[in-house]
Amino acid sequence: MGPIVGAAMEFDGPHSPQQVIAGLRATSEGEDLVQVLTPEGQRVAHPQFDLEISAAEIQALYRDMVLIRRADREANALQRQGQLGLWAPLLGQEAAQIGAGRAMAPQDMAFPSYREHGVAWCRGVDPTELFGIFRGIDQGSWDPVSTGFQLYSIVVGSQGLHATGYAMGQRLDGKIGNGETSEATICFFGDGASSQGDVHEAFVWASVYDAPVVFFCQNNQWAISASLDRQTRVPLYRRARGYGFPGIRVDGNDVLAVLSVTRWALRECRTGNGPVLIEACTYRMDAHTTSDDPTRYRLADELEEWKLKDPLERVRVHLVREGLAGPEFFDGLATEADELARRLREYCTSMPVPGPERIFSKIYAEPPPSLAAARADYLAYHASFAEGEH
Amino acid sequence: MGPIVGAAMEFDGPHSPQQVIAGLRATSEGEDLVQVLTPEGQRVAHPQFDLEISAAEIQALYRDMVLIRRADREANALQRQGQLGLWAPLLGQEAAQIGAGRAMAPQDMAFPSYREHGVAWCRGVDPTELFGIFRGIDQGSWDPVSTGFQLYSIVVGSQGLHATGYAMGQRLDGKIGNGETSEATICFFGDGASSQGDVHEAFVWASVYDAPVVFFCQNNQWAISASLDRQTRVPLYRRARGYGFPGIRVDGNDVLAVLSVTRWALRECRTGNGPVLIEACTYRMDAHTTSDDPTRYRLADELEEWKLKDPLERVRVHLVREGLAGPEFFDGLATEADELARRLREYCTSMPVPGPERIFSKIYAEPPPSLAAARADYLAYHASFAEGEH
Amino acid sequence: MTPQTITLAKGLNHGLRAAMEHDPKVIVMGEDVGKLGGVFRITDGLQKDFGEQRVLDTPLGESGIIGTAVGLALRGYRPVCEIQFDGFVFPAFDQIVTQLARFHYRSQGKLRMPVVVRVPYGGGIGAVEHHSESPESYFAHTPGLKVVSCANAVDAYWMIQQAIACDDPVIFFEPKRRYWEKASLDVAVAPPPLLRSRLVRPGGPAAVATVVAYGPMVRTVLDAAAVAEQDGTQLEVIDLRTLSPLDLAPVFDSVRRTGRLICVSEAPGEASLIGDLAARVSQECFYSLEAPVLRVTGFDTPYPPAKCEEDYLPDLDRILDAVDQVLRY
Amino acid sequence: MTPQTITLAKGLNHGLRAAMEHDPKVIVMGEDVGKLGGVFRITDGLQKDFGEQRVLDTPLGESGIIGTAVGLALRGYRPVCEIQFDGFVFPAFDQIVTQLARFHYRSQGKLRMPVVVRVPYGGGIGAVEHHSESPESYFAHTPGLKVVSCANAVDAYWMIQQAIACDDPVIFFEPKRRYWEKASLDVAVAPPPLLRSRLVRPGGPAAVATVVAYGPMVRTVLDAAAVAEQDGTQLEVIDLRTLSPLDLAPVFDSVRRTGRLICVSEAPGEASLIGDLAARVSQECFYSLEAPVLRVTGFDTPYPPAKCEEDYLPDLDRILDAVDQVLRY
Ligand SMILES: Cc1ncc(C[n+]2csc(CCOP(=O)(O)OP(=O)(O)O)c2C)c(N)n1
């Protein structure tokens, strides 16, 4: 069935679930996808999102991706070795995260989910600072204010509203419409999260209050074992239009395209034309987390297909083929990656163990006396063991 | 600013809140509105939603609207006289509700909010059966199963998911795709409700499970004191497309157009092409409820403007001008309306008062003994007053 | 300034106004709080005087209200959110329980959540379903929140300001059936701190039982105490004011003197804050109690249709009946 | 059939399978319950055997899961919903509290809500935030729901079937840290009714205290009782099994014999079901209690990072310490 014609109707099919799924598959490479660097490492022109970029800048993006991938792999290994309780791999999503992270200005604020290690990297949050969560010693140790990178948010979709509220505050503070010094907010969430009511309410609030927020959806094709057709019939970027703001789809494995599109979107927000929705089409190349077993729900073929679209490889090929970087660059980077991995490993094994007082720490800015009493009681009880009372 | 051009982007402006509001106003009469009977009572052609209808059928629709308006006005008066604790007027929304209600087949199921007195009427729920809720003696007294009309739902937006689940059940039961005997579900909600997370999740679930449900949004321009621009920048029917199902906008004060569009939508659902979103543009001509004071937030002008688009008047004019009904019809109807009003008044004053046992009644299908004990205790305590123990 | 006689509703309204004047970061947000001034007119006139930037009529969605308030707080604002009726706080439950209550702990003090969530609550106003709920125990059971309830116009005026000044999230329960009850407010008299219970009717040496209540039930209990006094029974009455954390020192103190305790609340008793309170007093005052702690609460049933609410709600008779019972021990 | 030794997880899985075989209207729905079999594999193999029409992998949204389950129940189905982790039940809170719990009462019996909401709950598995919560009291405080928790494989097998067979909504709490603990299941032995507490360790005439627990803490308490016995202290242990309504007759009975009660639960104690239980026993057994009822619970703090959970969770030592305390009276 083709599009339904009718003056008063908005609908562009397809209709049956079969067609829908076929449609989804098709569109993840379709015409509507912004791409400026092909999987083969070829630059291609784009009417709106062409990007002038120097060799040094491309090298820097590549370096980011290599290092964060290495950090990710190391963390995954550390989990296997029992040093971390859990890890949520970013493998495959480096371009989406580095492109978006590097599009941000220092004054911008990011609201991540739990997988945005690449964005954290761009905001100056060292991978070691992420480890506390996954080792079980804290719930986010970095400073969200100085980094412009909020704490990880585990309740899927909840951060959409926080980002929107924050962006409403940026507008109330008069921080938009002032050129390059203007502020914007960017919110990261997944294809699965798009189904949550909170994400919808974030779209509603952001559009009604003209909030300078970029909704950056990393569509990595999976929400644990749920493939995209469990969340939608049509590409997710199309949601935006129904709220009266632009939705755009970018090749999430093309770091240059992501950078260009996200820069544009943030600029739109800075000038007061927010919000904007970006759907970055990418792929979760590893398990959902180290607790997950993807062989139960997806075929190895799929991964092989996506390996051909690897976000790092295409940049490497481009740098080499165009003579934009030589062996010394790649060698230096390999050494740097090894060094990073070593540092992470070392840090991880030397992390402090919190004592029982941590349970009662900083629950309230103005703690009530009852809490202090409970704390004192428990610490005394605890100490009695050390003293051999028990 | 006009539409943004870009191969990869979906957006059709406008952008600034000013333009947006102007846009909203404009579109409530714009080209994209299905209309087959003008406010002046003129039939107009429509490429898709033309409707063959007999004089008797139009008379019947008019009768429904006149009677339910009269019931509504009587209930409002009864509230003023202290006979009801509250009333939520339907004034102005008769065409939307009668058109939709009469489009339903007997085997269909409706999920109302709290204002669907017109739909109730079409489903054979007598206005007296609505009074229990508003007098405070029950929370919905009619039988949802035999009427195909669920109980009123007061938590705004919550019924969207119930309707979707019910429609999923219709599909699981194999009740779609069987021609005219197929079943469908219709869910009523307001412009305000469109902002609730639950309505979004209903859209997601319905589209993912191809549920045979028509989402019927009565956009009456207000959610208590919140005008439409508090909920959206663009017309609400456009939401549907972002989920991959059709959205359509109908003149909610044109009972023929509503009937035609809703019939079509229900038929789509019956054949397995659900869901469908209908936005019926109408106007809440009275207060939100009898507790509300609209003079605090909207101008009298607005009402005057909408009076010119009254849903009943245009049908009356049409019937008269086309010679489709004579004075005996109108006179008979006036008598019938008086009789209805009298019956409602009488019923209302004779409604039973529930006793204290009602508190403990039918909380569980399998009530636990503790509840029976609490009930017995309280009834004994209560009886002790009658016996003058206290 | 001379004392003024104002309603509880006006106490809140004046308190909100004072807080907004005091701190430009205070913003008010919710459904219909702007032009309409809220369905109970608690925010009446605020949008007119402080503008649409500080009094926001929001879209219809409670999760959206609380979730964006969290974001605004991260940006340095102090949002005061109105939930239109008790029964509509539940769509926001996730944002309140997993987010609002957690940011300070999650960030170990790096982030603060000075957000007030105002909830008109309780029955007795003849309303339809979902408009007469008493959901306070859900929040009292949630670490990271502070939960309070005012019972009169003077407390309304001060407590709302103290809640707004507090750097922690406060769920502020307003006894809607008492909105129109009046009290004399003398702004020159300094208020007690926010998180304190108060002995509102000392019983003196003759007191034979303590009665604890909060919010809408304080008035009912005071009326019962007046009746009991005529019958020669002296009751001591404590208004909890803070529901989480509980401030039990005045309760322990009173019970140690009277030897008997009755706890009164509209909410269902099962798994309620009143149950916890009774348990703690039973433990703490084990040797002082001459009778078991009795509770007079709503039943463990859904709030009934309005015509049954007189039977549902604890009233003078049920409280006096409980007094009789504890005195029989 | 000979008894089999199975884990609690398998008990649930077999119970679900039996229920689905027994009644074609039983359907399973939730995030990742299909191909994956749930993150804890409780629904393992069900989609394969019963098809995608009866085991639905849903979109990601808990309100959507419960809200559509309500609709499916109206259509005659008996949905069994999985909430992936305790901390993610809150987005569904509104649908559970204002809808699922209310339809029967609202319609005065014309509609039924045979819906089971399965919630893996509690800590002790070294997880990140929101994966170790004990939210049972929120539901116990909600009239219209039944709330139960199994503590072993045998109860898991039977209780899930009983919950599914029940025509009322049941919130079914599964002690996730006990999923892998084994017990011997003999399907020929008829189970007790769903809403019954059970004396799981009779103390005999020598018993000096009663300990009440449920879900994950039952094992801990039984271990503590074994240790206490070695020290010459006989404890009587009751597994509540039903959290709402409480079945207190066995508790009253035991306390009247032992004169002492300790209540154990992982959840924060404030405004909890354990508080209510303690209050009711204090009232009912006023003359039998030789010591105040003590509670050993989680602290009134957010669930801490995993490396602190050993300190947070009630353990053998804290329970034995409470035993010492009550015996000192
Ligand atoms: C409200 C809520 N429900 C369920 C979960 C469990 N859960 C964690 S991640 C996840 C899938 C998320 O998918 P997506 O949004 O696509 O993000 P991705 O993991 O692919 O990055 C689920 C169901 C959760 N964290 N929060």
Ligand SMILES: Cc1ncc(C[n+]2csc(CCOP(=O)(O)OP(=O)(O)O)c2C)c(N)n1
């Ligand atoms: C969840 C929830 N929040 C708030 C309310 C209070 N309330 C009742 S009706 C209403 C406005 C609804 O507007 P709309 O959806 O447009 O329907 P209308 O009343 O115009 O028919 C509000 C805010 C409610 N009933 N439920």
Ligand SMILES: [Mg+2]
């Ligand atoms: Mg994903």
Ligand SMILES: [Mg+2]
């Ligand atoms: Mg409306």
